[in-house]
Amino acid sequence: MSRVAILLALAVGDAQAGKMATLRPAAPRVARQAARVTLAAEHAATAEPRASPWSRQWLPAMPVSYADPTRPNACTLLGERLVIWKGATGWAAAEDACPHRLAPLSTGAVRADGTLACRFHGWRFDERGACVDVPSAPSPALGARLCASADTCVRSFPVAVRAGLVWVWLESGAEGAARAAATAVPALEGEEKLSWELNVQPISFESMVENSLDPSHAPFLHAGLGSFGATAGAIPMERPAISTKPSAEGFEMRHGGYDVRTAGMNATRRFAAPSLVDVRYAYRTGRATHFPIHFVPAAPFETRVLVGIQLPSVPRWVPERVRAALGDALHVLFFALDGTWRFNDQDRFTMAGQDSIQAEQPRRRQLAFDMATPSDVGVSTFRRWLALVGGGPFAAAERAAGSARPGSPNEALSRWDAHGRHCPRCRAAMRRFERARALGERAALASTALAVLALAVRSPAFASTAAAALALHGLARVFAGWQRSMLGRPAKEAWLEEVFQK
Numbered sequence: 001m002s003r004v005a006i007l008l009a010l011a012v013g014d015a016q017a018g019k020m021a022t023l024r025p026a027a028p029r030v031a032r033q034a035a036r037v038t039l040a041a042e043h044a045a046t047a048e049p050r051a052s053p054w055s056r057q058w059l060p061a062m063p064v065s066y067a068d069p070t071r072p073n074a075c076t077l078l079g080e081r082l083v084i085w086k087g088a089t090g091w092a093a094a095e096d097a098c099p100h101r102l103a104p105l106s107t108g109a110v111r112a113d114g115t116l117a118c119r120f121h122g123w124r125f126d127e128r129g130a131c132v133d134v135p136s137a138p139s140p141a142l143g144a145r146l147c148a149s150a151d152t153c154v155r156s157f158p159v160a161v162r163a164g165l166v167w168v169w170l171e172s173g174a175e176g177a178a179r180a181a182a183t184a185v186p187a188l189e190g191e192e193k194l195s196w197e198l199n200v201q202p203i204s205f206e207s208m209v210e211n212s213l214d215p216s217h218a219p220f221l222h223a224g225l226g227s228f229g230a231t232a233g234a235i236p237m238e239r240p241a242i243s244t245k246p247s248a249e250g251f252e253m254r255h256g257g258y259d260v261r262t263a264g265m266n267a268t269r270r271f272a273a274p275s276l277v278d279v280r281y282a283y284r285t286g287r288a289t290h291f292p293i294h295f296v297p298a299a300p301f302e303t304r305v306l307v308g309i310q311l312p313s314v315p316r317w318v319p320e321r322v323r324a325a326l327g328d329a330l331h332v333l334f335f336a337l338d339g340t341w342r343f344n345d346q347d348r349f350t351m352a353g354q355d356s357i358q359a360e361q362p363r364r365r366q367l368a369f370d371m372a373t374p375s376d377v378g379v380s381t382f383r384r385w386l387a388l389v390g391g392g393p394f395a396a397a398e399r400a401a402g403s404a405r406p407g408s409p410n411e412a413l414s415r416w417d418a419h420g421r422h423c424p425r426c427r428a429a430m431r432r433f434e435r436a437r438a439l440g441e442r443a444a445l446a447s448t449a450l451a452v453l454a455l456a457v458r459s460p461a462f463a464s465t466a467a468a469a470l471a472l473h474g475l476a477r478v479f480a481g482w483q484r485s486m487l488g489r490p491a492k493e494a495w496l497e498e499v500f501q502k
């Protein structure tokens with residue numbers, strides 16, 4: 001390894017990040033011991049692992065607005081492949097595998113009676129996962145006998161709908177149903193004002209939660225973007241306070257501003273195990289924002305991110321159709337076109353890079369922890385919580401298999417994989433852009449032909465048809481550009497540099 005110097009602020013009780021120490025990998029032990037002095041108490045507080053918080057929970061799977069009631073919806077939670085569909089009595093969830101030949105049921109169809117039909121051989125299942133039809137059975141009696149066997153049942157899971165989210169209890173069978181029925185779906189103060197959006201990121205749960213509990217990265221990683229201004233706007237953070245004792249249920253952190261814009265604000269970041277980071281800011285101006293995010297572990301390097309957004313209220317006199325069209329247009333602007341993505345790309349590129357390095361060199365993850373500055377207290381407390389509950393959601397599986405590998409940071413930048421393909425509004429916008437692009441191209445071609453004809457017969461219509469051809473061609477290019485933007489493909493040669501320099 002080259003002599004790469006690591007710069008870090010060993011701000012021991014001193015938030016002035018002026019005390020910079022230069023470390024070389026050859027001598028990390030000294031720094032680790034120095035940092036350990038302040039963190040020893042936190043290490044000591046790490047108790048024996050308690051019961052895993054990962055099962056026997058209501059986990060949010062997707063916003064109701066993302067769940068297609070006419071088709072089965074695929075969704076992975078905690079490594080469990082699920083199919084979620086709207087049955088006769090409401091939303092249902094089952095293992096996404098037909099017991100017959102293990103074809104994914106999410107490629108099947110929802111029938112008019114609310115049963116789920118497998119695409120492969122048409123076997124059908126009800127909301128409890130019981131087989132109700134085997135079309136290829138030679139007689140109804142044999143079909144009924146097959147269906148009565150426990151082997152033809154799909155494992156099904158309790159489902160609840162609350163505050164615009166579909167929640168799944170990942171425990172099948174009668175005991176799971178009883179426990180789910182006896183457990184309320186977690187409430188969230190202000191939930192009635194929220195509208196939810198979904199991204200599925202190819203990044204670990206740990207990196208994503210740590211990023212969201214770490215406000216001091218914002219003026220650096222996002223320097224120059226939107227309201228973040230330049231890095232010069234960063235201010236030293238006073239030691240954020242952990243205001244509730246970390247327990248298996250989570251903890252709460254309070255902190256002040258991290259740049260000139262947020263100076264003097266009061267912020268709370270509450271981590272409610274296992275998935276919620278609830279962020280509330282109270283600015284000096286009296287303005288307040290509420291920004292809850294669920295990070296739901298799907299696979300070792302895949303996290304379902306459900307973001308609650310407070311939408312500005314639209315006056316009542318605006319007709320429903322206009323309201324819906326306006327909502328769709330704004331959604332596509334923010335979630336499909338550039339809007340929030342530059343910001344998001346910077347986080348995603350960095351987190352995917354952390355995942356790659358940590359997967360290759362797991363021991364250095366601990367070293368990074370030992371270098372914590374006071375403003376890292378959210379991250380270090382989250383790691384204490386992880387230790388408290390026996391490791392991350394896939395810790396046991398990873399130890400057993402050691403096979404999961406993170407994707408590359410470049411792959412993490414695909415907007416379509418992260419958002420568009422999961423989002424009904426973006427899929428619809430993509431179809432409309434495609435129709436508009438194809439129509440524009442055909443019309444441009446027709447206008448070009450007309451212009452050539454007009455030129456041949458020396459008609460004065462030449463100029464207008466040629467102008468129309470150019471305009472239509474330009475329009476088609478605009479739609480093609482929007483499609484590329486939705487797919488997250490490079491719009492320019494220097495795409496990667498753009499992530500950090502714009």
Ligand SMILES: *[C@@H]1O[C@H](CO)[C@@H](O)[C@H](O)[C@H]1NC(C)=O
Nearest residue numbers: 264265266282283284285286
């Ligand atoms: C922040 O909290 C402190 C202490 O409770 C209070 O005095 C101050 O006014 C609060 N500031 C804002 C911007 O809410």
